[in-house]
Amino acid sequence: MSQLELKNVTKKFGGLTAVGNVDLSVRKGSIHGLIGPNGAGKTTIFNLITHIYEPTEGEIFFEGKPIHQLPTHLISRAGITRTFQNIRLFKDLTTYENILTACHFNAQYNYLDAIARTKRYRVGEEVLRNNCELLIDILKLNDQRDILAKNLPYGYQRRLEIARAVALLPKMLLLDEPAAGMNPDETIQLLEIIKQIQNQFDLTVLIIEHHMDLIMNLCDRIMVLNFGRVLAEGTPQEIQNHPHVVEAYLGEGGH
Amino acid sequence: MNLSWYYISGILIFAGINLMAVQGLSLLTGFTGLFSFGHAGFMSIGAYTAAIVTSWLGAPFYVSLLSAGLFAGLISLIIGRLTLKLKGDYFVIATLGFGESVRLLFAFLESIGGARGFTIATSAHHTSLFDVVLVNAIGLIVMVNLIHSKHGRNLKAIREEELASRVIGIDVFKYKMSSFFISAFYAGVAGGLFAHYLLFIQPAMFQLIKSTELTIMVIFGGLGSITGSVIGAILLTALPEMLRFLNVWRFVIYGILVILIMILRPKGLMGGQELRLISWTRRLISKRKGGQA
Numbered sequence A: 001m002s003q004l005e006l007k008n009v010t011k012k013f014g015g016l017t018a019v020g021n022v023d024l025s026v027r028k029g030s031i032h033g034l035i036g037p038n039g040a041g042k043t044t045i046f047n048l049i050t051h052i053y054e055p056t057e058g059e060i061f062f063e064g065k066p067i068h069q070l071p072t073h074l075i076s077r078a079g080i081t082r083t084f085q086n087i088r089l090f091k092d093l094t095t096y097e098n099i100l101t102a103c104h105f106n107a108q109y110n111y112l113d114a115i116a117r118t119k120r121y122r123v124g125e126e127v128l129r130n131n132c133e134l135l136i137d138i139l140k141l142n143d144q145r146d147i148l149a150k151n152l153p154y155g156y157q158r159r160l161e162i163a164r165a166v167a168l169l170p171k172m173l174l175l176d177e178p179a180a181g182m183n184p185d186e187t188i189q190l191l192e193i194i195k196q197i198q199n200q201f202d203l204t205v206l207i208i209e210h211h212m213d214l215i216m217n218l219c220d221r222i223m224v225l226n227f228g229r230v231l232a233e234g235t236p237q238e239i240q241n242h243p244h245v246v247e248a249y250l251g252e253g254g255h
Numbered sequence B: 001m002n003l004s005w006y007y008i009s010g011i012l013i014f015a016g017i018n019l020m021a022v023q024g025l026s027l028l029t030g031f032t033g034l035f036s037f038g039h040a041g042f043m044s045i046g047a048y049t050a051a052i053v054t055s056w057l058g059a060p061f062y063v064s065l066l067s068a069g070l071f072a073g074l075i076s077l078i079i080g081r082l083t084l085k086l087k088g089d090y091f092v093i094a095t096l097g098f099g100e101s102v103r104l105l106f107a108f109l110e111s112i113g114g115a116r117g118f119t120i121a122t123s124a125h126h127t128s129l130f131d132v133v134l135v136n137a138i139g140l141i142v143m144v145n146l147i148h149s150k151h152g153r154n155l156k157a158i159r160e161e162e163l164a165s166r167v168i169g170i171d172v173f174k175y176k177m178s179s180f181f182i183s184a185f186y187a188g189v190a191g192g193l194f195a196h197y198l199l200f201i202q203p204a205m206f207q208l209i210k211s212t213e214l215t216i217m218v219i220f221g222g223l224g225s226i227t228g229s230v231i232g233a234i235l236l237t238a239l240p241e242m243l244r245f246l247n248v249w250r251f252v253i254y255g256i257l258v259i260l261i262m263i264l265r266p267k268g269l270m271g272g273q274e275l276r277l278i279s280w281t282r283r284l285i286s287k288r289k290g291g292q293a
Helices: A042-049 A072-078 A095-106 A111-116 A119-138 A154-166 A184-200 A212-218 A236-240 A243-250 B005-031 B039-057 B061-083 B088-108 B129-147 B150-160 B162-167 B172-198 B208-221 B226-242 B244-264 B277-292
Strands: A002-013 A016-027 A031-035 A057-062 A080-082 A172-176 A204-208 A221-226 A229-234
Touching: A002 A042, A002 A204, A016 A042, A016 A204, A016 A221, A016 A229, A031 A042, A031 A212, A042 A080, A042 A172, A042 A204, A072 A080, A072 B162, A095 A119, A095 A154, A095 B150, A111 A119, A111 B129, A111 B150, A119 A154, A119 A184, A119 B150, A154 A172, A154 A184, A172 A184, A184 A204, A184 A212, A212 A236, A221 A236, A221 A243, A229 A236, A229 A243, B005 B039, B005 B129, B005 B150, B005 B172, B005 B208, B005 B226, B039 B061, B039 B088, B039 B172, B039 B208, B061 B088, B061 B172, B088 B208, B129 B150, B129 B172, B129 B226, B150 B162, B150 B172, B162 B172, B208 B226, B208 B244, B226 B244
Parallel strands: A031 A204, A031 A221, A080 A172, A172 A204
Antiparallel strands: A002 A016, A002 A057, A221 A229
């Protein structure tokens, strides 16, 4: 059963079609890859799903409900969250505070509870702190917890961004080039982490990545985009042998 | 220099009035990342509301303070709805325009004295140092508790990275509105205290320079630090008085001192950190105990 469904989605910027007539169906619990050359429209698709952009045409459904009209914060409330290609952390907050902030859904108390420090506030904060500790453990950020996000090494910044996204306890996680700029060791570590959180939190993952070995290892299905259009869709084996894909990546007569 | 208690308590009361407005502005600017050059406008709305509620309706002092805060807050919701969708700099310009138009509006309203000002019934309560300390203490407790909650953290997240805040489910517009409302409420209460201290108010008291003065206090103390705002408000209110012996030169020296501090401590006096008296004293005590054992 598909959890996320894009139906005939198009996004135009003036005369430029960044994404054209894309149909995408992501199965619950799967890891779905999104690949393609630079400018193929991969990040635009993420921006459309999270309603940072409004689709020019088409519809997006999550668990059967249309979400293309919802504002970004309600989409994450519905269970979809993401990371960014150019990392967007809360730079002047520590690792711990970054994650704690993102946990906010899991405590329901209002302003008056906070001002009067009611029981609801104290219980809520306790829950948030516990959630936060758990995530720090799982993502192995213990030694980094009191370091300001802006001072973290690059690989840890990427990892923290994933931790912050998972802190929402989402149903679906969109990862935009999580391995960009990482060395092979870090990439392997990241692969393990993605598998682990996907398992532990029962996540559906949609991932954009240029590291082909990571994508081929990780994904159940892959969609290839080129110039905003779907070039191919299938299992990693099917994609690797798809003539159009080989052509797009290696040029005509490349095989 | 004539250091009578009347003189000193007067300075402290003014510092407390400024501090009340600065507390609110600190939430808006230091914790939410929104600059405002119109908070003198909210102060004037609070001042006039308190003056009218007291003089015409005969309401008790604390009721008039509360209505001053609430009415300023109400106006902020209307202004916020219209302007908080604007990005950074444009919002600042909008607040600047707001502050000036409020002042001109009061100057035109002849029924409340127009440009000549409004005199509060002399029988009305006179803001005392105790009032100012009490109101600020309540204000501080509320503010600190708010900042140390998920709501405060969400505001900081918006300050740091607005897009990422939306992606983790924060309703950015709603939180900006809350922050704007709370800051206007504080400014309104400050205006109420001010009106009841002087028992006479006029639009010229709430010019753009008053707004910038408040913002300077927040930045001087350090953005994102409540203790910094407290120190900034008290120090910068007292400073021109301490420099009074320099006569006309005192504002020149005042300006130079502010510039010097900003050069030496570009992130303000507290640089985003809080002065933690409680944890300091605890550490001292535990050291003593450790020494004895």
